[in-house]
Amino acid sequence: MSVLDVKNVTHGFGVRAILENVSFRLLKGEHVALIGANGEGKSTFLNIIIGSLMPDEGTVEWSKRVTVGYLDQHSALKSGTTIRENLRLAFDSLFNMEKEMLKLYEDMAEAVENEVNRMMDNAAEIQTILDSSGFYFIDSKIEEIANGLGLGDIGLDRNVDELSGGQRTKVLLTKLLLQNPTILLLDEPTNYLDENHIQWLTNYLQNYENAFILISHDIPFINSVCNIIYHVENCNLTRYVGNYDEFKRIYEINKQKAEKEYEKQQREIDKLEDFIARNKARVATRGMANSRMKKLDKIEILERPRDKPKPTFKFKETKAPSRFLIDAKDLVIGYDKPLTSPMNFQIERNKKIAICGVNGLGKSTLLKTLLGIIPPVSGTVEFGENVVYGYFEQEDTKNNNNTALEEVWNAYPSFTNHEVRLELARCGLTTDNITSMMKVLSGGENAKVRLCKILLKDLNFLILDEPTNHLDVEAKDELEKAIMEFKGTVLLVSHEPYFYSSFITDVWNIEDFTTKII
Known part of the structure; x- marks a missing residue:
């Protein structure tokens, strides 16, 4: 059906x-x-x-x-509401039906007999629907699915704005x-x-x-x-x-x-065209040439199988930094309130580290704090010598009106128009993509433009926050290969172990920050 x-x-x-x-x-x-x-x-x-x-x-x-x-x-x-309140909105139609049923029961007190019978039938029908829909087990159903997706750990009474x-x-x-x-x-x-x-x-x-x-x-x-x-x-x-x-x-x-x-058809066409070219001028063979021309005209030309542009990623490298690229002491990260207890760790040269753990514990916040984008709640972050990093943020800013061409050209104004277009094409972007605004590109196309800006920079430290979100299979494979071949240091946030397992040297679980040195 x-x-x-x-x-x-x-x-x-x-x-x-x-x-x-x-x-x-x-x-x-x-x-x-x-x-x-x-x-x-x-x-x-x-x-x-x-x-x-x-x-x-x-x-x-x-x-x-x-x-x-x-x-x-x-x-x-819905802004200003809790997780639980948002989840209960899934059952709005059932709650409205319950209100209708309760109103029917109230109105029965003043109704005549015929109306009471009709109201009783309506109320009974609603009651049957509520029972069959599991209406009286809504809260347990909410907790079952919410816990399955990890919302129970966050707290169902938490405001969604946070x-x-x-x-x-x-x-x-x-x-x-x-x-x-x-x-x-x-x-x-x-x-x-x-x-x-x-x-x-x-x-x-x-x-x-x-x-x-x-x-x-x-x-x-x-x-x-x-x-x-x-x-x-x-x-x-x-x-x-x-x-x-x-x-x-x-x-x-x-x-x-x-x-x-x-290819077979092309060979056949070449043969026919060659025969026609050699024989159409000769009186003795002109008839055969015309016959071949009719045959050629009747052929339904096959289209050559087209391949989409495939991305080619290769990170540029600069001279090696000091042994430790980052030294964090008693670092506490967060916004209005701390997300962690004090952390002490160092990031050593040539390590390729994946940060994993449940969402909301501060993986992206940690990266932004290390880079000075947001201040720490307390503690210090010190960079080593000669550290040059490239940072891939999880999402582009909304309403980015730059075209892909402008986005890269603004970052590298010494490049020519042709050079920028060439680099974007290497990342698997078409001419249409290159002249489109960032905000109208698909998630994967947008990510390729932002990766392009990093690929053009000489660096020794890659900091990548969920770079595979939205990328298609070929782009993921190419990015995995590029990171594997990169001789510098990598700090990666990712929820895809199968993506990073081939090149990673260390896995840090942010859930263990209170007992384990990151």
Whole structure:
């Protein structure tokens, strides 16, 4: 049974085509991964099917009585409320029904007999709905899912205005799961989740009875929860049955087949054109040449298989710093209140360190404090000699109106226009990307521009805060290779052990800061 039918959808932004004559069908119970390189149109497709973006052509039709829950990276929480209050909003319709039922009981006192019977029937119907929906177990249900995603550790009575970006995402995801919609639409839900909470979400989605569509670049996660792959590439949408690994196998086979068919056709065309060129002027062979021309005209020309620009990352290195790049003494980090007890640690030259731990304990705050972006609550941070660092921040500032070209050129004004464009192209960005504003680029395209600025700098210390968020698979692989080859020191915040396990020398868990020297 189909719950969603998308027919012949076409959409673009200006002269840039995003989707061309795309059709899509979601069946009941399907667990779908929507995959593709950065900027191919995955989030655009989701926005079209939920109705927040109108396609240039085509139709989107949901089956009747379908409820759709959508989590993207721009969802908002109700300011000034607690986590628990936000989560209870998931059951607003049930609370309204309870109010209606209680009002019916109040009105019965003054109603005539016929009205009382009608009110009793309505109240009984509402009571049945509340019972079947688990209304009287809402608080235990909230705590079950909230604890699974780590909100219990934060405290359900905490004001949402005090939460980190990762914690806010957890609240939004928890609220969405509590709503239990018929269809889940999840846009990169693991970006701000810790490893253990990703595992909880994996188990939840594996047992999810309804259908969902997931956008993610987290391959182990996709392999664990999805049984259908839709691949967005070159404005087209192609369906594959199986997980990501099976998609990759079939995709490579089809790609090689298409390349061989293209090459075979090109050889045939070359032969025909050569025969025509040699024989059309001779009277004796002109008839055969004309026959070949007709054959050539009837050939449906195959398009050469196109590869998207692949990023090439290589960090530049400068002379080595002193033995210890950073020396922190009695360091306490935080904002209005301390997040840690006093910490004492040193960062030694050529170490590659991953910082992990539950969101909200101060991983990003620690990086910003070490760099002097925010002051410490107490204690000191001293840099060694000849330390030159590059810092990748977790997210770009909102409403960045610079184009990608301007963003890099402002940082390196001595470069020519051609040189800036060349460096951005090396990072896997197209001409359209390069002339687009940072705020309208996809998350992955935006991240590649910000990485480009670091790649152009001579440095000996890399500080990276969740650099793989939003990056597609090829960009992640290239970044892993670049960090592995970098001969300097690395301080990395990441929730993806499979990304950093190949190059890391030390793992620091910020949860252990009170008992273990970081």
